[in-house]
Structures are given as C-alpha cells and as structure tokens.
Amino acid sequence: xxxxxxxxxxxxxxxAIRAHAPVSRSDLPRLTGLAxxxxxxxxxxxxxxxxxxxxxxxGKRSGRPRTYLTIAGEGPLVLGAVISTLNTLLITFVxxxxxxxxxSELPFxxxxxxxxxxxxxxxTIAEAIDASGFPKGRIEHVGIGVPALxxxxxxxxxxxxxxxxxxxxxxxxxxxxxxxxxxxEKGTTYKARAEHWxxxxxGHDTFTLINVGLSLDSAAYSDGLPRVGTHGFGPELAHxxxxxxxxxxxxxxxxxxxxxxxxxxxxxxxxxxxxxxSRLDPRNEAEVExxxxxxxxxxxxxxxxxxxxFDTAGAHLGQVLASYIKIADPGMILIAVPDxxxxxxxxxxxxxxxxxxxxxxxxxxxxIKFTRQEKxxxxxxxxxxxxxxx
Numbered sequence: 001x002x003x004x005x006x007x008x009x010x011x012x013x014x015x016a017i018r019a020h021a022p023v024s025r026s027d028l029p030r031l032t033g034l035a036x037x038x039x040x041x042x043x044x045x046x047x048x049x050x051x052x053x054x055x056x057x058x059g060k061r062s063g064r065p066r067t068y069l070t071i072a073g074e075g076p077l078v079l080g081a082v083i084s085t086l087n088t089l090l091i092t093f094v095x096x097x098x099x100x101x102x103x104s105e106l107p108f109x110x111x112x113x114x115x116x117x118x119x120x121x122x123x124t125i126a127e128a129i130d131a132s133g134f135p136k137g138r139i140e141h142v143g144i145g146v147p148a149l150x151x152x153x154x155x156x157x158x159x160x161x162x163x164x165x166x167x168x169x170x171x172x173x174x175x176x177x178x179x180x181x182x183x184x185e186k187g188t189t190y191k192a193r194a195e196h197w198x199x200x201x202x203g204h205d206t207f208t209l210i211n212v213g214l215s216l217d218s219a220a221y222s223d224g225l226p227r228v229g230t231h232g233f234g235p236e237l238a239h240x241x242x243x244x245x246x247x248x249x250x251x252x253x254x255x256x257x258x259x260x261x262x263x264x265x266x267x268x269x270x271x272x273x274x275x276x277x278s279r280l281d282p283r284n285e286a287e288v289e290x291x292x293x294x295x296x297x298x299x300x301x302x303x304x305x306x307x308x309x310f311d312t313a314g315a316h317l318g319q320v321l322a323s324y325i326k327i328a329d330p331g332m333i334l335i336a337v338p339d340x341x342x343x344x345x346x347x348x349x350x351x352x353x354x355x356x357x358x359x360x361x362x363x364x365x366x367x368i369k370f371t372r373q374e375k376x377x378x379x380x381x382x383x384x385x386x387x388x389x390x
Contacts, residue, residue: 009034011224013042014071014387017052018197022068043069050075051096051387071096071387076140079180080382081125082187083146086283087111089121090378091128093139098198098383100376102132114163118170122177129178142180143385145187145378146170151232152185158231161252183385189226189234190381191336191373192219197384200334200371207332208324210237211373212342214285215252216260216267216317220330225388237324238264242316252282262316265292265338272298272309289338299345307345314346318353325358325366332367336374343370 016031017023023031028039046052053072073095082090087110093102108124111117121144129136148166149159155171175182192209195201201209205224211217218237220227228234238260239253248257249267261267266288269277272295280287298306321333337343354363374380 009038009042010046011388013039013046014051015197015224017069018071018387019202021070022055023070024066024068026066028069073097073099076386077101077134077138078382078386079125079129079139079142080190080378080385081121081142081144082190082378083117083121083144084283084285089124091125092379092382093132093134094379094383096383096386098194098376098380100379101134103379104128111163113165114157114160114168114170115165115173117163118168118173119177122174125174126178136180139180141386141389142175142178142182143190143382144171144174144182144184145190146184148186149233149236150184150186151228152183152189152226152234153228153232155182155184156232157184158233181389183389185226185385186217186219186234187378188217188219190385191377192221192226192381193384193388194374194377194380195334195336195371196221196224197387198380199374200369201332204332206330207334208235208328208330210317210321210333210335212263212265212317212335212337213373214264214266214282214288216264216320220328235324235328237320240320240323242319259316259320263313263320265289268292268309268313269295271312272306293339296339296341296345300341310342310345311349314349315353317346318350319357321368322354322357322363325362329362330366332369335368335370336372337370338373340370340372 012032012034016028020031025039025043029036047054050072052069054067054069056067075096077093077095080092088105088107090105092100094100106124108120111120146157148157150157156167157170158167160166171182171184188211191211195209201207206222208220216238218235220235239258241257242259243249243257243262245257249261250256251258251261266282269288269291295306299310
C-alpha cells in the first residue's frame with residue numbers, strides 16, 4: 001500500500017466513490033490502493049463533513065447488511081461564477097454531484113479597471129447568495145472562471161486583454177468581500193475538471209484538454225490534479241506561434257501567427273466571412289458560434305472556400321499538438337469542439353500536420369480524442385472543484 005498525504009487520500013477516495021457509487025468501504029482499498037485503516041479514517045471524515053452519505057442495503061440476504069457510500073446530494077453547495085466578456089456573470093449553485101440547484105445570469109456595470117471588476121463580481125455574487133435562499137454556511141466554496149492569464153494557486157490575475165492594471169490579487173479581494181473561500185481559474189480548467197470527474201477523461205490522471213472556442217485554449221491534468229507551473233499558470237497553447245511571425249495573422253496578445261488566430265472559431269469565422277463580419281463583436285460568443293456553424297455547414301456541403309478555412313485550421317491545430325506532445329508527453333489529449341463535424345472537415349489536414357511533425361512511435365502512444373463541448377461544464381467543473389479542495 002502506498003503512503004499519501006491526508007488531502008491526497010481524500011481525493012483518491014472521493015474519486016473512487018464518484019466513479020463507482022454506490023460503493024462499500026470494503027471495495028475502496030482495491031479501487032484506491034489505500035490501506036483499510038486509511039479508508040475507514042478518511043471516509044469517516046468525509047461523512048462527518050457532509051461530503052459523503054451512507055446507506056444500508058435494503059435487499060434480503062443472510063449476514064450483516066452492507067453499508068454503501070455515495071457523494072452527498074443534500075450536503076454542501078458550491079457557487080460557480082463565470083465572467084463573460086459582455087459584463088454578465090453566470091452564477092450557478094450546485095451540489096457535490098454537479099446537479100444545478102439554482103442558476104442565473106446577472107449583468108454588472110462595466111468596470112474601468114480590474115479592481116472595479118473584482119468589486120462588481122463580489123457585489124453580484126453577494127446579491128445572488130442573498131436572493132438564493134440558501135444559508136451562507138452551506139456554501140463550501142466559490143469558484144470563478146476568469147477570461148485571463150491566471151495564477152490559480154495564489155489567485156492572481158496577471159494579464160487581461162481589457163485592463164492594464166495587473167497583476168491583481170483577484171481571489172483575495174473577492175473572498176474578503178463575500179466572506180467565503182474563492183478560487184479563480186480560466187474557464188478551460190473548469191472544462192478539464194468536468195471531463196476528469198464526469199466526462200471523457202474519467203480514469204485518466206494525466207491528460208490535456210484543448211478547447212476550440214472563441215479562442216483556442218488549453219488546460220492539463222497531471223497525477224489527478226490540474227497541472228500548473230512555477231507561477232501557477234497552465235499551458236497556453238493558444239499563443240504558440242504556428243504561422244509567420246512577421247506577416248502572420250495578428251493576435252490579441254500583440255504578436256502574430258499564434259495558433260488561436262487560425263484554429264479558434266473566431267479566427268475561422270473571420271477568414272470564412274471576411275468583410276461581412278467586419279463589425280462582429282468578438283466578445284459575443286453566441287453570435288460567433290452561430291456563424292461558425294454556418295461556415296461548417298458550407299464545408300460539409302463541399303464549398304471550396306469554407307473547406308480551405310478548415311484545412312488551415314486543421315493544419316495549425318495539428319502543428320501545435322505535435323510540438324506539445326513532443327515536449328509534454330500528455331498520454332491523452334481531448335479536443336473539445338462545439339460540433340463534432342469539425343473533426344471530420346479538418347481530419348486530412350490535421351492528420352498530415354501531426355504525422356509530419358512528430359515521430360510515429362510517440363504519436364502511437366498518444367490517445368487523441370475529439371469530444372463535444374458539454375453545455376453544463378460550469379456546474380460539473382464547479383462541483384468537482386469543491387471535491388478537489390476538500
């Protein structure tokens with residue numbers, strides 16, 4: 001049996017219960033690799049804290065009835081807040097299973113600085129808690145998805161395209177204002193957490209998620225937890241330069257030739273519709289995604305101009321993944337897309353770029369899987385955050 005820290009033991013036990021519930025204590029040593037005594041102590045703590053509930057079997061059989069464990073549905077709640085680029089806050093109260101108990105999208109006045117943004121977010125969350133009817137003491141944790149370069153360990157925003165007054169201790173400011181523990185992360189980390197606990201990455205302690213959204217974004221897991229570097233940052237594959245650095249497409253980061261300008265849905269829409277979308281607001285995700293689906297429809301119908309856009313996207317996506325696989329050896333890569341037809345229309349160019357950019361031996365050992373973006377990722381990711389922070 002391996003020795004682990006108490007927090008790691010709790011995480012192992014919670015994951016096993018989440019994946020196999022209802023499960024008996026006697027099965028957990030086999031599922032986790034932990035000693036029976038450790039299982040008994042850890043599950044006792046989780047039951048006492050309201051994270052796990054016990055239920056005795058109801059069937060008739062000889063011998064002592066077995067007790068089964070499940071993640072608590074009526075226990076602690078978690079509040080998840082996602083900041084949109086259009087000055088709204090999607091606030092979700094979820095239980096530890098990811099079931100939505102309450103959800104609302106609330107506007108807040110446009111901030112002129114990141115300090116004002118933190119204050120507006122804190123005010124909006126406090127109002128949502130007051131209006132929810134849930135006792136504040138039942139809320140275990142608050143997770144906030146911020147569209148920024150975030151140090152998720154220290155809760156600091158280091159770069160946000162709309163503001164210059166960074167770095168800023170965002171999590172501490174909001175946490176002090178609402179009186180609850182706060183974790184901030186970029187939204188893709190929440191998506192990766194949802195996939196790890198509830199989706200296609202269950203059972204994979206090490207993997208990378210590539211999210212094809214308004215921008216191209218990424219998050220990674222290592223040894224069962226989000227992987228961050230020295231400064232709390234996750235992988236920023238969006239800004240790996242796969243195009244001409246001097247003459248390539250301009251990127252919002254100030255550089256040129258970044259992968260996100262070619263393989264994000266916003267970048268594809270710009271190239272596919274040209275002057276028709278000259279006034280398109282890049283912050284309006286719903287409008288951008290609707291145009292992306294129209295472009296995808298055209299490609300599936302054989303439109304040569306639309307196909308060329310997706311060929312370019314596939315080539316740049318394949319190129320950045322080939323470089324990343326050689327450096328990180330992620331084992332598994334999930335590519336989350338708004339429509340699974342995307343995988344079909346980029347397949348030829350994507351595969352060609354992958355195969356030309358990496359040794360076949362390494363590529364064969366890497367599982368690459370396309371998955372449709374979950375619409376309820378924010379609730380599943382928020383609940384999983386609380387379990388990880390237990």
